[in-house]
Amino acid sequence: MTITQLKYVLAVAEHKNFTLAAEKCFVTQPTLSMQIQKIEEELAVQIFDRTKKPIQLTEIGQKIVNQSKNIVNEADRIQDIVDQQKGFIGGEFRLAIIPTVMPTLLPMFLNNFIKKYPKVKLIIEELNTAEIITKLKNGHLDAAIAVTPLEDEKIKEIVLYYEPFVAYIPENHQSFHKKEIEVSDLNVNEILLLQDGHCFRDGILNLCKNLGHDEKSHFQIESGSFETLIKLADEGLGTTLLPYLHTLDLPTKDALKLKHFAEPKPAREVSLIFPKNELKIHIIDALRNTISGVIKGAITFQNVEIISPLQKK
Known part of the structure; x- marks a missing residue:
């Protein structure tokens, strides 16, 4: 059998x-089918x-697939060993970034990276966390943020930074004149959230669960972007929470409505993640x-x- 057959x-x-x-x-398709038939005949x-329909693995097929993943990964590692020995940093690298991090972080580092490592071909896509985990495990991503x-x-994590939550509170709100706010100042009935599937949403839900409220009747308005949440808050429809980096480029009139939490500030942990085969x-x-x-x-x-991004039951 060959590595190519195992990849098929x-x-x-x-x-x-x-x-x-x-x-x-x-x-x-005939070439692929013939190669798979050859490996089945050999074994x-x-x-x-x-x-x-669709095609399913047999019981022994599942065991063969599990072992094939290990073999293909170890074969790919040979090129890694050679590249590291030569001090070569280049080739194709597939990176995914979650939607609530990509717009702020990517512009900060991308230009520096491609100038410093011009031989690396970065292929970047925006995916939610569930999609990232699936693609990392299937070998379709090299790393993600x-x-x-x-x-x-099966996934290794290296922390890049801790990013505080910042409250966005319009002028007519009772907490607007506070210099700092506490988590207990949040009214969970009025917080505007991102749509389901965003880990920042899950972090806010976890943060508010510490208040002991029943969230079932809360968060009736949801949106796909922070910009929309800010506009809804300005219309008097509630308050919202933003990641710190997103607040740095807000217009002055909006920045005046930002309220930082007292220490210890609730924050999210942003990491570089990748399969443990490294x-x-x-x-x-x-x-x-x-x-x-x-x-x-x-x-x-x-x-x-x-604040954990994992959904709590």
Whole structure:
């Protein structure tokens, strides 16, 4: 059997379709099918149950797929070893960033990174945390920037920075004239949230659960962007919470409505995450160092309380 054949097996296992798997592997469907048939004949087992729609793994096929992932990863590591020995930092690197981090963080580090490491071809996409975890485990991403801790045994996390929550409170609100606010000042019935699927939303829900309220009747207005939440708050429809970096570019008239929390400030932990096999670790380290270098001047908060992004039951 060959590494290429194992990659074909993994593609069919993922897509559950020979034609689609062949497209993803950039080969014809007959070629892919023939190579998988060869490996099945060599092993004298059926990896796939072709009578099922979509195609399913057999019991022994699932074990073969699990081992194939390890073999393919270790084969890819050989190139990593060579690159590190040569001090070469380059090649394709697939990075995902969650929507509530990408607009503020990416412009801060991208130009510095591509100038310092011009041989790295960054392929960046915006994905939510659930999509990121799936793609990391399937080998379709090399790393991602997301809010942690995720408590996933297959994923390694390196903290980049801690980003406080900041309240946005319009002038007609009772807390507007306070210099700092406490979590207990929040009225959970009036907080405007991002739509479901955003981990920043889950962090706010977790923060408010500490107040002992029943959230079922709360958060009736939801939006897909912080800009919309700010406009809704200005219309008198409530208050909202923003990540600190998002507040730095607000117009002066909006910045006056920002209220910081008293210490320890509730904050989210933003990390660089990647599979524990640590493929392309030399590029991951380069990315971490670049981001750490630019973020130091923007975020200096130390006394914070980390709010988990994990949905609490």
